[in-house]
Amino acid sequence: MSYYNLMRFVLQGKGLQKKCLAITSSVTPATLCCCILIILILVALNVVTLSVLLAVRSRETDLQVVYVTCPKGWIGFGNKCFYFSEDSENWTLSQISCTSVGAVLAQFETEEELNFLTRYKDIFDYWIGLSRESSHHAWKWTDNSKLNVPFVIQGTGECAYLTDSGVSSGKRYVIRKRICSKTNSNVSISLDAL
Template sequence: MKPEARVACQVMLAALFTALLVTAITFAVQAFQPHPQPYFQCPSDWIKYRGKCYYFSEAAGNWTSSQDNCSALGASLAILDSMEDLSFVMRYKGISEHWIGLLRKDEEQPWQWVNHSLLSHLFQVHGGGLCAYLDDNGLSSSYCSTERSWICNKPELQSSGKGNGMRRAKNLCVSSLGAEGRASHTQIPAAPNLKKALNPLHDGFLRVPGDQQGVDGKGQPLETHVGQS
């Protein structure tokens, strides 16, 4: 082989080897480079806990209007999946009573959450009402027309970047609580005209028996003050 041909062949082999080496390094770097993990966050003024976002209202309303307000925020009245969830909302709600997403059609029917799942046997609801709320004793029930604060929850939202408005339950401390022993949040006015508009949860099951006529599911007048457990 002529010297010129030998040199040309060596140059081509060197170029091919370099190209293969660069390709191998590129694939190796991509293989070991960590992929960005999806980031989940909650809106401002919501509390993150166990994969859900919670909102504790300061305003008050009956059970139906409370569900409407949660629906307007893309959520529902709080659904509690475990005793840990119950312990969290009990710890954070302060001294006020709060509606949650639990009700029944009449006193003979089982309790159901607003997503139609049955209440776990681990929970016990006190009182003979049709709509459930939280007080200092845990889960209680009363007439659905009584006005109380409410708790909304919804799954965390996936985000492409880290937000700065999220609050985590594990960061709670006494200094962050107000005079009544509960966190301060923006009030949300009742939204009666939003019913059924923003949340598929609003169906026949969520029409509280008797509320439209001022009577309960058995035709008895609804009370206008806080119900007795």
């Protein structure tokens, strides 16, 4: 093979190489710029969408109602605070203990409050603020208002207590834990008001 033929062969190879590259890589600078621009637009849309979602979520949090807390050791439900005692006393001393902290033996006006107390209590029975003179008399709360929540009170005792299965009655001298309640004098406020 002569030098001339060798050079011609090499030059033809380079020409073929350029043709192969032109066939396999059809990416022009304009196409590359368009792809980069599309990627940047998609990233920007994601950032804007996430920002809007976070703003909406934080706004929803701002609109939630916040209840002012009950005293330490008390549990809030609705507009009331409840205290579940650690110690045990008879019904009369339990009422005196509740009164000494500005409360009464637990009173509830709704079935939701009763369900809350039943769920929250532990394995012990707790005195509540219902009593009656005898099994022939109507149940009254410690403030002398009549019982207006429709539920069954089991037993024939003159004082009511909360059990795992609902409300029962027993003798006033039996020693049990107590639940005190008081109306939360602080009104509920919205974070928007702050």
